[in-house]
Amino acid sequence: MAQRFGGRYSPGDQVRRDTLAQPTPAGPPSIYDSRRPAKAGARSNLLFLIALLPAIRGFASGPAGLAFGIGATALMLSAAALTREGLRAEAAYEARKVAKRPAIPRKIFGAVLTGAGLAMAGMMRSGSLSVSVLFGLIGTALHIGAFGLDPLRDKGGEGIDSFQSERVARAVDEAEAHLAAMKDAILRAHDRALEARVDRFTEAARALFRRVEEDPGDLTAARKYLGVYLMGARDATVKFADLYAASRDPKARTDYEALLDDLQTTFANRSQQLLGNDSDALDVEIQVLRERLQYEEPRR
Numbered sequence: 001m002a003q004r005f006g007g008r009y010s011p012g013d014q015v016r017r018d019t020l021a022q023p024t025p026a027g028p029p030s031i032y033d034s035r036r037p038a039k040a041g042a043r044s045n046l047l048f049l050i051a052l053l054p055a056i057r058g059f060a061s062g063p064a065g066l067a068f069g070i071g072a073t074a075l076m077l078s079a080a081a082l083t084r085e086g087l088r089a090e091a092a093y094e095a096r097k098v099a100k101r102p103a104i105p106r107k108i109f110g111a112v113l114t115g116a117g118l119a120m121a122g123m124m125r126s127g128s129l130s131v132s133v134l135f136g137l138i139g140t141a142l143h144i145g146a147f148g149l150d151p152l153r154d155k156g157g158e159g160i161d162s163f164q165s166e167r168v169a170r171a172v173d174e175a176e177a178h179l180a181a182m183k184d185a186i187l188r189a190h191d192r193a194l195e196a197r198v199d200r201f202t203e204a205a206r207a208l209f210r211r212v213e214e215d216p217g218d219l220t221a222a223r224k225y226l227g228v229y230l231m232g233a234r235d236a237t238v239k240f241a242d243l244y245a246a247s248r249d250p251k252a253r254t255d256y257e258a259l260l261d262d263l264q265t266t267f268a269n270r271s272q273q274l275l276g277n278d279s280d281a282l283d284v285e286i287q288v289l290r291e292r293l294q295y296e297e298p299r300r
Helices: 013-021 042-059 063-095 104-127 129-147 162-189 192-214 216-245 251-296
Strands: none
Touching: 042 063, 042 104, 042 162, 063 104, 063 129, 104 129, 129 192, 162 192, 162 216, 192 216, 192 251
């Protein structure tokens, strides 16, 4: 997505220059543990361009060739869309320590549709069914080799009650929807510094999500953070973005950034409290186990 260049000497209002001149506070550590999620970028977008070739070729052929060309393009465009969505679903799966496998294996379906589209394009080219089927199988294999398969098993759910993990998954999905709405709304402000500020708050919120996913028992203590607080932050962001895009009000900007600062601190503190609770619970378990071992040790 194109973004307007911003810097110290870029044109813009004085508030924006003053904000960029201030040191940017360090954000929380990455939730991906030194791994960034794969982007559904150039490789998947290239499939959309390749899908147009059979249709172009079909216009230079007769009626039968045109029908095969348009059909092949339709199948391959569908395959490209499924592949891109599959890559996005895989990135979300990899970003979480506890995750359900995607309900629909989009990349696998994309590979099958790619093979079918190439087989139809082969019919337009050669007219031989056997050659076209072979062409389609090769295309399916190459797609799987380039993009891989979808995650086919749940991750990190061993020893966790399935009902609890499903409750956590629903709560996190709802919270992620609020964050996505915030990031989408702040784009209307046309200010890269504010977009970066929302990104830092997003990382702090997701750190709390990971804590809850690791221990579903923490969901009760964190539910209002995943629901009420994020819903309020989303609504405030929508109203601020509309107001700031129209007026560039410096006071509104200051108030909004202060709100994000308070929310980020609150989320970070809650994450640390949940981590501390887990540590206290572990100390209790270790102490109980030690006392039991001492009691059961045979006396000399």
